[in-house]
Amino acid sequence: MGITRRTLLVGAGAGAVAVVLAACTPQPSPTTSPTATRPPRPRPTLAPGAAPEPAAWVRSAWSTDPYARGAMSYLPAGATPRLREDLSSALAQRVFFAGEATDPDRPGTVPGAVDSGRRAAAEVVAASSSEERIAVIGAGAAGAAAARALSDAGRTVTVFEARERTGGRIRSISGKDWPFTVQLGAWLSPTEDAGTLGGTLAAEGIHRIGFDAATGWSKDGAAPTVDGGPLKAALERAANAASDVPVDEALTAAGANPEDPALAAALAWVQATTGADTAKASSWYPPSFLPDALFGADGDLSVLVDDALDGVKVALASPVSRVAYDDSGVSLRLGTGEAQSFDRVVVTAPLGVLQRQGIEFSPALPFAQRGAIAGLASGFVETVWARFDEAFWKADADIWHVVGGDGPIRTWLNLRPVTGHPVLVGLVGGPDAEAFAKLGDDQALLGVRESLRFFVAETPSPSPTPTPSH
Ligand SMILES: Cc1cc2nc3c(=O)[nH]c(=O)nc-3n(C[C@H](O)[C@H](O)[C@H](O)COP(=O)(O)OP(=O)(O)OC[C@H]3O[C@@H](n4cnc5c(N)ncnc54)[C@H](O)[C@@H]3O)c2cc1C
Structure with a gap:
């Protein structure tokens, strides 16, 4: 299923050639020979029949983002939900853990992250007195929920966020290229009320967009x-x-073939909505699969985090590199080298960051916690938004499955029926997402256009090369 096992047919110059995107890493520039002048390599183009170039496009790269290293956690074969409990155990009542990966009920989701933040805050409140100073690492959904609850309980809270923005894996962007807000992170839910967050969305005037008519091509x-x-x-x-x-x-074992194009399309849908690599994911605790419908949110989702952080001290661009703790308190070392002391800390850095030891703990984490970090898996999801000058496609449905073919993106959402705008959203999950995130913009754009080949109504006319809006 992985992009590394597929070949994307692209044409270079006059003849079509097969270019394997296997290594998907940037190629070193060719060294120039002092004695021979080589003609510049032509920019690869696709074989006829691929989708036209979008007028604007933008994509996520959570898999390679040093402060995410993945989209959501899942259980690989052999792991049990007990690992999430182990991960969330407090250390010496000084270091507390939250984040989607620690939530037992709705891991991998925004509501699960919010619940985990509230759970960790309740633990801190129970262990602390009202004059204590509490640090929170991470200003995503979990960190914001923890900070809100701690602040409401009278604690003095400082949130340290590595990025220059809040929100974490919630990322809404807008700009002149887009008729509405683009979501590069979380924005979908299998239920229309979006669980506990539905009230916040409604209060902010954020509408739900339903996707429920699927088609395969x-x-x-x-x-x-x-x-x-x-x-x-x-x-x-x-x-x-x-x-x-x-x-x-x-x-x-049940006699099915995961490489069969129809089944592979179903597995790609599972991977795109859960991030889980089905070649690794547990069949005892499987990722939730194949929702009949999805509900997106049309609006700036940063309110989900920023409302909770209202009145809380947030230090942006402040990555924490080390957490030292003992019975008397904690000391945080920031990326700048500066150290700050607190009574307790809530760590909400993503599982992928903990797996890569993005934060050092002193003393080292207990074996149970390290076992949990190693035993849980980080799933990958990447999103591409593409706006076209006009709709080139023949499918009216709003969920598209690509059955077979060589494109890296097998699942598309068609925003035209609900918004009237010719905008498509590609969702790719699992190892394909990790490989897609590593592609350069040119190759990624070719992948987008190749992935949409089966939906093209007729040969589109050439359009100018756009620059991705980041
Ligand atoms: C593409 C994509 C699609 C998704 N789709 C959905 C969806 O449709 N529905 C859904 O419910 N969920 C979805 N999710 C999952 C959802 O986004 C997450 O479960 C949730 O946002 C996680 O919140 P969190 O607070 O646990 O982690 P994050 O949001 O990752 O917050 C952690 C914060 O810690 C910061 N940080 C990391 N390292 C450090 C450090 N060393 N020092 C300081 N700060 C640090 C990060 O920058 C980040 O802001 C999706 C995720 C992705 C990536």
């Missing part, structure tokens, strides 16, 4: 839409097996 035209039947049957069978195996293995 292959090189032969319209294909049956993705079918969750084989996956459901395989997982039911795997639930009774002697040991936990990855989802793909459970499918194979």
